[in-house]
Amino acid sequence: MTKEKLKREPGDISDDQAVCYMLKNMDSEISTVFERAESMKPCPIGSGISGICCKNCAMGPCRITGDKTGLCGATMGTIAARNLARHIAAGAAAHSDHGRDLTHLMGLAAEGKAEGVRIKDEKKLLEYAECLGIKTEGREVNEIAKEASEKSLSLFGQQSGEIDLVKIAPEKRQELWRKRNVMPRGVDREIVEVMHRTHTGVDMEAEHILDQAVRTALGDGWGGSMIATEISDILFSTPNPNRAKTNLGMLADDEVNIVVHGHEPTLSDIIATLANDDEMIEYAKSKGAKGINVVGICCTANEVLMRQGIAPIGNYLSQELAIMTRSVEVMVVDIQCIMQSLGRLTEKYHTKLITSSPKCKIPGALHMEFEDDNGLKLAREIIRMAIDNYENRPKEVCIPDIREDLVAGFSRESIKYMLGGKFRSSFRPLNDAIIDGRIQGVVGIVGCNNARCAHDRYHNYLTREFIKRDYLVVMTGCGALSAAKCGLMESEAMEYAGEGLRSICETVGMPPVLHLGSCVDNSRILTVVSDVVREGGLGDDISDLPVAGIAPEWMSEKALSIGTYVATSGVYVAFSGEPIPVEASSEVKEIMTTRWQEKYGGQLEYIADIDELLAKVISVIQQKRKALKIDTKQERVLFDMEARRALKDV
Ligand code: SF4
Ligand code: MSK
Numbered sequence: 269m270t271k272e273k274l275k276r277e278p279g280d281i282s283d284d285q286a287v288c289y290m291l292k293n294m295d296s297e298i299s300t301v302f303e304r305a306e307s308m309k310p311c312p313i314g315s316g317i318s319g320i321c322c323k324n325c326a327m328g329p330c331r332i333t334g335d336k337t338g339l340c341g342a343t344m345g346t347i348a349a350r351n352l353a354r355h356i357a358a359g360a361a362a363h364s365d366h367g368r369d370l371t372h373l374m375g376l377a378a379e380g381k382a383e384g385v386r387i388k389d390e391k392k393l394l395e396y397a398e399c400l401g402i403k404t405e406g407r408e409v410n411e412i413a414k415e416a417s418e419k420s421l422s423l424f425g426q427q428s429g430e431i432d433l434v435k436i437a438p439e440k441r442q443e444l445w446r447k448r449n450v451m452p453r454g455v456d457r458e459i460v461e462v463m464h465r466t467h468t469g470v471d472m473e474a475e476h477i478l479d480q481a482v483r484t485a486l487g488d489g490w491g492g493s494m495i496a497t498e499i500s501d502i503l504f505s506t507p508n509p510n511r512a513k514t515n516l517g518m519l520a521d522d523e524v525n526i527v528v529h530g531h532e533p534t535l536s537d538i539i540a541t542l543a544n545d546d547e548m549i550e551y552a553k554s555k556g557a558k559g560i561n562v563v564g565i566c567c568t569a570n571e572v573l574m575r576q577g578i579a580p581i582g583n584y585l586s587q588e589l590a591i592m593t594r595s596v597e598v599m600v601v602d603i604q605c606i607m608q609s610l611g612r613l614t615e616k617y618h619t620k621l622i623t624s625s626p627k628c629k630i631p632g633a634l635h636m637e638f639e640d641d642n643g644l645k646l647a648r649e650i651i652r653m654a655i656d657n658y659e660n661r662p663k664e665v666c667i668p669d670i671r672e673d674l675v676a677g678f679s680r681e682s683i684k685y686m687l688g689g690k691f692r693s694s695f696r697p698l699n700d701a702i703i704d705g706r707i708q709g710v711v712g713i714v715g716c717n718n719a720r721c722a723h724d725r726y727h728n729y730l731t732r733e734f735i736k737r738d739y740l741v742v743m744t745g746c747g748a749l750s751a752a753k754c755g756l757m758e759s760e761a762m763e764y765a766g767e768g769l770r771s772i773c774e775t776v777g778m779p780p781v782l783h784l785g786s787c788v789d790n791s792r793i794l795t796v797v798s799d800v801v802r803e804g805g806l807g808d809d810i811s812d813l814p815v816a817g818i819a820p821e822w823m824s825e826k827a828l829s830i831g832t833y834v835a836t837s838g839v840y841v842a843f844s845g846e847p848i849p850v851e852a853s854s855e856v857k858e859i860m861t862t863r864w865q866e867k868y869g870g871q872l873e874y875i876a877d878i879d880e881l882l883a884k885v886i887s888v889i890q891q892k893r894k895a896l897k898i899d900t901k902q903e904r905v906l907f908d909m910e911a912r913r914a915l916k917d918v
Pocket of ligand 2: 531566567583584604605714715716717744745746747786787823824826827
C-alpha cells in the first residue's frame with residue numbers, strides 16, 4: 269500500500285470540494301482508493317466488457333470471447349446470465365440478512381430483552397402487522413410486535429406461497445408477477461435456488477436463469493429490504509424532515525469525533541443517543557474536549573441522519589479520507605461497503621477502528637460485538653474509549669472547512685403528510701401536479717460511488733439537469749449524500765428548479781430533491797409509487813407512471829439487485845459509470861431490455877454516455893406521459909446542444 273502519485277488532478281477525481289481539499293493537503297504516505305484505481309485497471313473479461321469469465325467449476329476458469337464456449341460447452345449468454353444471477357443473489361442476501369437481524373431485534377425489543385431498543389413508532393407497527401395479516405385490535409403493542417417479528421422471520425424461510433408485503437404493490441402488478449411465475453415465495457428460498465441453478469450443469473438457458481434472478485430480486489425489494497425499512501421505522505421512528513449539515517467539515521477540531529459507518533441503524537442509534545448523555549459529556553470535558561461529536565459515513569449515516577439529524581460526513585469514497593483528517597478518535601463499522609484498507613490505514617493514525625457486527629471482522633480492527641442484550645453497555649464502552657483516545661490526537665489536524673446544509677428525512681408517510689396535511693394526508697397533490705405538467709415525472713437517482721468514475725459527478729449533474737426540467741428527484745444511499753454535499757437538498761436548491769417544480773415545492777415547503785434514506789430504503793420508493801398508482805389518474809400499474817430509476821455511479825452487488833427489482837416492478841432503469849457485467853453478451857442485454865419490457869413493462873440497461881442517458885430517461889418518461897394523454901403541456905426546452913443531439917439518436 270505504498271502511495272503512488274496521483275496522475276489526475278483532484279478536480280478530475282471528485283466533485284466533492286472536501287475530498288479535493290484532502291487530496292491536495294493530506295500528508296499520508298499511504299495510498300487511497302483513488303491511487304489504487306489508477307494503478308490497477310479492471311480486467312476486460314472479468315468485468316464482462318470484451319468477454320466473460322466463468323469459474324463455477326475446477327475445469328475453468330473459462331474465458332469466453334466471441335463464439336467460444338467453456339469446457340462444458342457453456343456459452344457467453346449462459347455464463348453472463350449465471351454471473352449476473354449470482355451477483356443479484358449476493359446483493360439480495362446482503363439487504364435481506366440486514367432485514368432478518370432487525371426482525372430478530374424487534375422480537376427481543378418486544379420482550380424487553382434488547383437493551384436500549386424499544387418500539388418507537390406504534391402506528392407504523394399496527395400498519396405493518398395488518399399487512400402481515402396479524403390481528404391488532406385490543407392487543408398490547410409488545411404482543412403485536414412479537415407476533416410481527418415471528419411472522420416476518422417466517423417470510424425468510426417460507427418455502428411456498430407469497431411474501432405478504434407484495435400486497436403493497438398494485439393488484440395488476442401482483443397478477444403480472446404471478447402470470448410470469450416470478451412471485452417471490454420466500455426471501456432465502458429464492459437466493460438458494462439461484463445458487464443451485466447456477467451451479468455447473470444445471471440451468472443453461474439465459475432467460476430462464478434470469479427469471480429466477482428476477483424472483484430473487486423481487487424477494488429483496490418487496491421482502492428483505494422492505495422488512496428492514498419497515499422495522500427500522502418501528503424501532504427507531506419513521507423519518508420526518510429534519511435539518512442537518514454534511515461533509516468532512518462536520519468533524520470537530522475540539523470535540524471527540526466518533527464516526528459510525530456501514531448500514532445498520534441499531535448500535536449507531538444508541539451511540540448517537542448516548543453521546544448526549546450529561547455523564548458522557550462531562551467525561552469528555554474532563555479529558556479536555558468540548559463535547560462528543562457523532563457523525564456518519566455511507567448508509568449507517570443515512571439511518572441516523574434521517575431520524576436524529578446526525579451529520580453525514582461523506583459517502584463511500586470518503587471513508588479513508590475521514591481517518592486521514594487525523595481527527596477521528598473512533599470509527600465504528602457494522603456491515604457492507606466498508607473498505608478493508610481501513611484496517612491498515614488506522615495503524616498509521618490514532619483512530620481506533622471497531623467492528624461491531626458478528627458478521628464482520630477486519631484485520632487491524634478491534635472487535636467489540638453488538639449482541640442482543642448489550643447495546644447500551646457497548647455504546648457506553650465505545651464512547652468512553654473514544655474519549656480516552658482524544659489525548660492521542662495529533663496537535664495538527666487536517667479538517668476541510670467545508671460543510672453544507674441539508675434537509676433529510678422524507679418517508680412515504682412524511683411526504684404524504686406534507687402534500688395533503690395531517691387529516692387528509694395524501695398523494696393527490698403530487699398526482700395532480702404530474703397530470704397538469706408542473707411536475708413532468710419522478711426520477712430516482714440512487715446508488716453508490718465508484719472509484720473508476722469521477723466521485724459524485726454523475727449524481728449531481730443528473731440531479732441538476734432533471735430538476736431544471738421540472739422532474740422531482742428522489743434519492744437514497746451514497747447518491748443522496750452526493751446531492752446533499754453540493755447543496756441540492758436544501759431550500760436554496762430551488763434556484764436550480766424549473767418553474768413548475770418550484771411552484772409545487774414552495775407551496776408544500778419541500779426541496780426539489782428528496783432524501784429517502786439508505787440503500788435498503790429503496791423499498792420506500794416502491795411503496796411511494798404503489799400509493800401514487802392507488803391515488804388514481806396515472807394508470808393502474810407502476811409501469812404506467814412517468815417515473816424512472818438511475819444508478820449513475822453504481823458499484824455494489826446490492827445495486828444490481830435493486831436495479832433488477834425496480835425494473836421488473838415496471839420502471840425503466842439505467843446504469844452508468846461502470847458497465848453491468850453482461851456487456852459482452854448481446855443475448856443477455858436483449859433479455860434485460862426488450863424481453864423485460866415485454867414481460868414486466870420495465871427494463872435495465874447500461875448507458876455509458878451521461879447525456880445520452882439523460883435524454884433516454886426524458887424520452888421514456890415523456891412516452892409514458894403521452895400514453896397517459898397528459899403530454900399536452902409542452903416541456904420547457906432547456907437542453908444544451910449535446911443533449912439535443914443525443915435525444916435525436918434515441
Ligand atoms: Fe468452464 Fe463450464 Fe466450469 Fe464454467 S462451469 S468454469 S464454463 S467448464
Ligand atoms: S452505502 S451499497 S456504496 S449506496 Fe449503502 Fe453507498 Fe452503494 Fe454502499
